[in-house]
Amino acid sequence: MNHCVVLFFQFCKFSVLCFGGGYMLIPLLTAEFVDREQVLTMSEFGNLLSVAQVTPGPVGLNTATYVGYVNEGFFGSLAASLGLIVPTILIGCSAAAGINRWKDTFLVKGMLKGTRLAAVALIMFAVTIFFGMSVFTQSIPWEAVGALFKFERPVLPEGFGLSPAGVLICGVTIVLMLKTKLPTTALLLGSAAAGAVLSAWF
Amino acid sequence: MEIQTLSGTRRLLLLYCSFFRITALVVGGGLAMLPVIEEIFVNKYKLLTREELLDMTALTQTVPGIIAINSAVYIGMKIGGVPGALAAAAGAVTPPFTVILIIASFFPRLDPKNRYLLGVFAGIRAAVTGMILVTGCRMFRRTVKSKLEIAVVTVFFVLAVMKVSPALLILAAVPFGWCYVWWQTRRLAQAEEMPADGKNASETSSSGAAPETREDGGTGK
Numbered sequence: 158m159n160h161c162v163v164l165f166f167q168f169c170k171f172s173v174l175c176f177g178g179g180y181m182l183i184p185l186l187t188a189e190f191v192d193r194e195q196v197l198t199m200s201e202f203g204n205l206l207s208v209a210q211v212t213p214g215p216v217g218l219n220t221a222t223y224v225g226y227v228n229e230g231f232f233g234s235l236a237a238s239l240g241l242i243v244p245t246i247l248i249g250c251s252a253a254a255g256i257n258r259w260k261d262t263f264l265v266k267g268m269l270k271g272t273r274l275a276a277v278a279l280i281m282f283a284v285t286i287f288f289g290m291s292v293f294t295q296s297i298p299w300e301a302v303g304a305l306f307k308f309e310r311p312v313l314p315e316g317f318g319l320s321p322a323g324v325l326i327c328g329v330t331i332v333l334m335l336k337t338k339l340p341t342t343a344l345l346l347g348s349a350a351a352g353a354v355l356s357a358w359f
Numbered sequence: 360m361e362i363q364t365l366s367g368t369r370r371l372l373l374l375y376c377s378f379f380r381i382t383a384l385v386v387g388g389g390l391a392m393l394p395v396i397e398e399i400f401v402n403k404y405k406l407l408t409r410e411e412l413l414d415m416t417a418l419t420q421t422v423p424g425i426i427a428i429n430s431a432v433y434i435g436m437k438i439g440g441v442p443g444a445l446a447a448a449a450g451a452v453t454p455p456f457t458v459i460l461i462i463a464s465f466f467p468r469l470d471p472k473n474r475y476l477l478g479v480f481a482g483i484r485a486a487v488t489g490m491i492l493v494t495g496c497r498m499f500r501r502t503v504k505s506k507l508e509i510a511v512v513t514v515f516f517v518l519a520v521m522k523v524s525p526a527l528l529i530l531a532a533v534p535f536g537w538c539y540v541w542w543q544t545r546r547l548a549q550a551e552e553m554p555a556d557g558k559n560a561s562e563t564s565s566s567g568a569a570p571e572t573r574e575d576g577g578t579g580k
Contacts, residue, residue, distance in 0.1 A: 172424050174529045177498065178390070179425050180491055184525040192522070204469040207483035208462060214382045214455025215392070215427030222456050226463040234463070238456055242432075242448050245424040249432040250441055260421070263540060269421055271536020273502045275529050278515030280495040284488065285520070291485040299520055322478075323485040330489035342386045344486055352482015353475045 160229050161236040168221060168240025173248075177276035179217030183283040186224060196228055203290040211345050217241070291323040322355035370439050371446040373404070378431050378450030392427055396434065406438050427451060511535075 167189060175181045183206070190197050197205070205227070209219035218238065225237025259265050289296030294317060301311035326348050333339055377399050385392050393416060400407045407415070415437070419429035428448060435447025471477055503509055515528055 170526065174423060174526050175425060176423050176529065178420070178494075179427070180494060182425075183491075184519065188522075188525050201469055203484050204471075204480045206487065207480045208466075208469065209459070210487050211386065211483060212455070212458050212462065213384060213386050214458065215385075215425055215451075217425035218382075218427060218452065218455045219459050222459040223463055226460065227467065231460065234456065234460055238452055241425060242428055242452060245422075245428050245432050246444055246448060248422060248424070249429075249436055249444055263544075264537070267537035267540040268533050269536065270540055271532035271534070272423075272529055274508060274511050274536070275515050275532035277495065277499050277502050278512045279519055279525050279528065280491065280498060281512075281516055282519040282525075284492050284495055287484065287488040287491055291481065291488045320481075322481060323488075326482050326485035327489045327492075330486040331493060334489065334493050341391060341490070344490070345386070345483055348482040348486030349479045350482070352480070352485065353478040356474055356478025356481065 161232045164225060164228055164233055165236040165240040168225075168237045169244050171221075172241045172244040175217070176272040177280065179215060179220070180280050180283055181276055182217050182220060183286065184279045186220065187286060190224060190228075197224070199286075199290065199296060201227075203287075211342075211349065292320060292327055293323070294318050294320050322352065322358075325355070326351050367439070367442070371442055374435050374439055374443050374447045375450035377404075378435075378447045379453055382427065382451045383454035390426060392430060396430060400434065400438075407434065411437065511539075 171182060171185045171189075174185060187199070187202060191199055191202055205223050206216075206220060209216050209223055212219055218241065221237040221241050222234045225233035225235070227233075229236065260269075285297055295314065298311075298314050298317060301313055304311040329351075330344055330348060333344060381392050381395050381399070385395055397409070397412055401409055401412055415430065415433050419426050419433060422429060428451060431447040431451040432444045435444035437443075439446065469480075471480070499512070503512055515532070518528060519525060
């Protein structure tokens with residue numbers, strides 16, 4: 158029960174820091190639950206996000222409920238969902254309704270500018286996390302990338318490489334998103350089917 | 360039209376049920392909800408005008424929090440005050456909460472051994488990678504307006520790679536944003552002072568934003 162209270166406040170924190178939509182939760186959640194507390198492995202988190210993505214409902218809320226469940230069962234889910242909602246309601250009831258009135262003031266403008274730049278960077282970081290779970294076979298070896306900048310020969314870890322199925326599905330999804338108006342649901346179902354079929358080959 | 364004279368409780372029920380339906384049916388992020396919200400609240404019940412919804416959309420993306428919950432709270436508040444916000448948020452949360460709870464009680468750790476099921480997850484992960492990449496690039500194009508800002512985003516990115524906590528990065532971004540906007544307004548003011556033009560007098564100071572920084576131009580004080 159004590160842990161549920163901790164979970165609630167953790168998700169309150171995520172909610173307050175979540176500028177720029179549900180994808181911003183990815184770096185926040187992985188930093189907390191994969192890197193620091195290690196209640197989830199990266200591949201479990203990836204599977205969990207896949208489920209959250211294909212079930213109805215906002216991705217952020219689905220992910221939060223699932224992470225809460227993995228942590229602490231039913232009450233964990235409850236704590237996580239409430240944690241996401243309560244700050245939003247508090248902000249909504251107090252100040253933010255007037256943000257349209259204040260949006261030209263220095264304080265609001267500066268805050269939005271700064272957090273948006275950080276949000277772009279963190280979403281790009283989330284992309285690299287996902288690259289490690291789909292396009293590559295392992296998470297990206299940043300030590301090797303760092304070595305490139307020091308003009309040293311990068312040492313790739315054992316078993317790191319491109320995953321053919323991942324590259325194919327990711328590429329096709331990007332092209333379809335940019336060129337057609339297919340709904341997200343169709344893309345996700347198609348990629349799920351493609352993944353099952355391709356797993357027979359690779 | 361009659362809907363606007365609905366009593367308080369009925370109004371709350373309507374909010375709860377509408378948002379229940381929206382999150383039960385819409386797959387994907389909060390922005391995917393927008394067309395459905397427009398259909399229900401603007402076209403069907405006429406509780407919001409299209410302009411109000413547009414304002415709301417901008418607002419839900421500027422305040423922190425998940426866009427879906429933000430929309431529920433702000434639309435609920437607009438239509439039914441604080442109780443309305445609570446009802447709408449509760450409605451938005453109920454379906455995903457229930458569905459995920461059912462799935463999670465069957466597959467708590469999501470660590471399948473079946474090869475095809477693993478394939479399904481890998482497929483969805485790859486698609487999600489593409490989606491986040493496209494979303495991220497769109498955000499980049501909308502937000503980042505100058506070489507300096509590209510540099511700033513790069514620094515934030517490198518810090519994130521170096522395992523600086525994302526929470527800390529966002530918090531640090533706020534004072535940075537203040538300094539940045541202050542510096543920008545000052546530079547803009549100096550640029551306006553330099554060439555002695557008479558054009559300034561005819562225009563009010565608020566409409567005189569420089570063309571290159573349209574979004575965040577010198578509209579300050």
